[in-house]
Amino acid sequence: MDHLLQYYAALGIKAGASLPEVKLAYRRLVKAWHPDLFPDDPWRQMQGERRMQEINTAYQHLMGEFPALPASRPAGGLGDDAYVIGINEIDKQHEIFLKMFEKFRDTYASPSIIIVDKDVKMKIYLYILNMRRYVFKHFMTEEEYMIKYGYPKYFEHREKHDEFLKKLMGLEDDYYTDNQLSPNNISDIISSWIAGHIKMMDQEFGRYVNDIAMV
Numbered sequence: 124m125d126h127l128l129q130y131y132a133a134l135g136i137k138a139g140a141s142l143p144e145v146k147l148a149y150r151r152l153v154k155a156w157h158p159d160l161f162p163d164d165p166w167r168q169m170q171g172e173r174r175m176q177e178i179n180t181a182y183q184h185l186m187g188e189f190p191a192l193p194a195s196r197p198a199g200g201l202g203d204d205a206y207v208i209g210i211n212e213i214d215k216q217h218e219i220f221l222k223m224f225e226k227f228r229d230t231y232a233s234p235s236i237i238i239v240d241k242d243v244k245m246k247i248y249l250y251i252l253n254m255r256r257y258v259f260k261h262f263m264t265e266e267e268y269m270i271k272y273g274y275p276k277y278f279e280h281r282e283k284h285d286e287f288l289k290k291l292m293g294l295e296d297d298y299y300t301d302n303q304l305s306p307n308n309i310s311d312i313i314s315s316w317i318a319g320h321i322k323m324m325d326q327e328f329g330r331y332v333n334d335i336a337m338v
């Protein structure tokens with residue numbers, strides 16, 4: 124078996140687990156196995172020492188896997204570190220969404236005019252629909268992490284997700300009828316939401332997870 128896989132197995136987590144997941148698993152195992160927990164039981168103390176050796180080795184090697192991650196992120200534009208919240212799976216999804224949005228903005232948002240061409244309108248409608256579907260998938264992932272880590276602001280955060288989904292659905296409907304905003308206006312709405320939500324609320328959640336996963 125690959126050494127890395129062994130290390131993940133030693134911590135009882137799936138391969139490719141995020142940094143907070145590795146830290147949380149390590150902290151839980153130390154609490155369960157530290158030899159000082161068994162002062163009156165020499166046999167369990169020995170087992171604890173052995174287990175701690177496995178756990179520490181795995182943890183040190185897995186931690187060595189993480190420092191390289193920020194360097195792989197694209198520099199500049201919307202993909203800068205202000206959007207990195209420190210949970211790998213979520214950061215990857217944010218990056219994909221930011222790229223989708225950038226492509227929309229670069230393709231349709233300039234000049235700032237109302238689109239009348241039916242084919243272009245349909246393309247924009249489908250683009251917004253696909254973004255909304257991706258955003259929904261992303262929100263489900265983010266909310267799953269919030270439940271898993273017992274995030275106290277889960278309901279408040281989920282409400283903001285719902286607001287944005289409703290907003291995107293409204294933009295879709297508008298595009299399907301003849302009531303639509305210009306692509307430039309749509310771009311402004313999405314980019315201010317990205318700046319306000321990912322940079323503020325998602326960052327706050329990332330700090331919470333990384334804090335509780337600290338050893």
Ligand SMILES: [Fe+2]
Nearest residue numbers: 217265321325
């Ligand atoms: Fe997010």
Ligand SMILES: [Fe+2]
Nearest residue numbers: 265320324325
């Ligand atoms: Fe969020």
